[in-house]
Amino acid sequence: MLEKLKQNEKVWELYTKKEEYNPQVTDSFERFPYYVSKHRDVFEPNVSRFLVENGLKPVYPDGKKFGVCLTHDIDVVCPSRLSPFVDTVRSLYHGQFKKALKSPFSRLNKKLNPFWNFRDIMELEDKYNAKSSFYFMALYMENQDYAYEIEDLKDEISYISNNGWEVGLHGGHESYNDLEDLINKKNKLEKVIGKNVIGYRSHYLRFKTPDTWEILSKAGFKYDTTFGYNDCSGFRNGMCHPFKPFNLNTGKEIDILEIPLTIMDCTLLRDYMRLDFKKAPSGQN
Numbered sequence: 001m002l003e004k005l006k007q008n009e010k011v012w013e014l015y016t017k018k019e020e021y022n023p024q025v026t027d028s029f030e031r032f033p034y035y036v037s038k039h040r041d042v043f044e045p046n047v048s049r050f051l052v053e054n055g056l057k058p059v060y061p062d063g064k065k066f067g068v069c070l071t072h073d074i075d076v077v078c079p080s081r082l083s084p085f086v087d088t089v090r091s092l093y094h095g096q097f098k099k100a101l102k103s104p105f106s107r108l109n110k111k112l113n114p115f116w117n118f119r120d121i122m123e124l125e126d127k128y129n130a131k132s133s134f135y136f137m138a139l140y141m142e143n144q145d146y147a148y149e150i151e152d153l154k155d156e157i158s159y160i161s162n163n164g165w166e167v168g169l170h171g172g173h174e175s176y177n178d179l180e181d182l183i184n185k186k187n188k189l190e191k192v193i194g195k196n197v198i199g200y201r202s203h204y205l206r207f208k209t210p211d212t213w214e215i216l217s218k219a220g221f222k223y224d225t226t227f228g229y230n231d232c233s234g235f236r237n238g239m240c241h242p243f244k245p246f247n248l249n250t251g252k253e254i255d256i257l258e259i260p261l262t263i264m265d266c267t268l269l270r271d272y273m274r275l276d277f278k279k280a281p282s283g284q285n
């Protein structure tokens with residue numbers, strides 16, 4: 001299949017995302033945005049289509065026609081408006097309140113914290129016979145966007161993992177470009193769940209092509225699911241199937257599976273595509 005792709009220059013450039021190697025323009029988070037891409041046909045999975053036309057036959061369990069991965073990035077576990085209040089009460093109660101919040105089904109927690117909804121999400125997914133992945137951050141207090149201590153979530157994460165849902169790492173601002181940081185955060189999360197962590201997504205979808213794939217592979221991850229645009233939904237390299245990325249610098253495939261991200265909730269609204277709630281489900285203007 002790789003040989004087939006190489007034979008078609010246009011398809012090969014899109015598949016490997018050649019334009020993202022040493023880009024002239026990136027955004028304030030050093031991301032390569034859709035608005036500078038020369039491949040404007042983002043809603044068409046053109047590389048996947050080319051592969052299918054050339055003999056790729058994806059097979060899905062139970063004869064299903066397609067597969068979809070549901071994922072959740074856990075940036076925060078408590079709304080910011082609640083944080084000062086929680087901190088105040090926590091200090092008043094000398095740690096008793098904190099203990100109560102950590103207890104997953106504590107009435108206090110359910111009442112006060114609408115973000116503590118892991119089990120609601122799991123129940124909802126269960127109705128549709130679906131199991132998703134939860135990507136947790138394993139930050140230290142001095143890291144940017146630190147919002148929770150992963151050790152405090154041990155019981156809830158164990159519950160998620162032991163019931164068959166996946167737990168992966170949501171890398172902080174540095175991880176996408178720092179092997180040491182990546183290994184450190186992976187170890188921190190693994191200590192909490194007592195299992196290997198094989199899945200990854202970057203916070204803010206920070207990504208450097210092809211370096212992030214290389215360091216993820218070196219750190220021992222089996223798959224990444226960051227590769228999508230933050231500023232537009234669609235198919236960043238024309239793929240709607242998982243693939244092994246190719247490194248144009250080394251001339252080799254990278255030993256990691258990319259499950260491409262096609263749609264992120266906040267891309268549809270607010271700062272990016274500015275769709276309303278009626279248009280958002282289709283993901284297109």
Ligand SMILES: [Zn+2]
Pocket residue numbers: 073074075170202203204
């Ligand atoms: Zn995030």
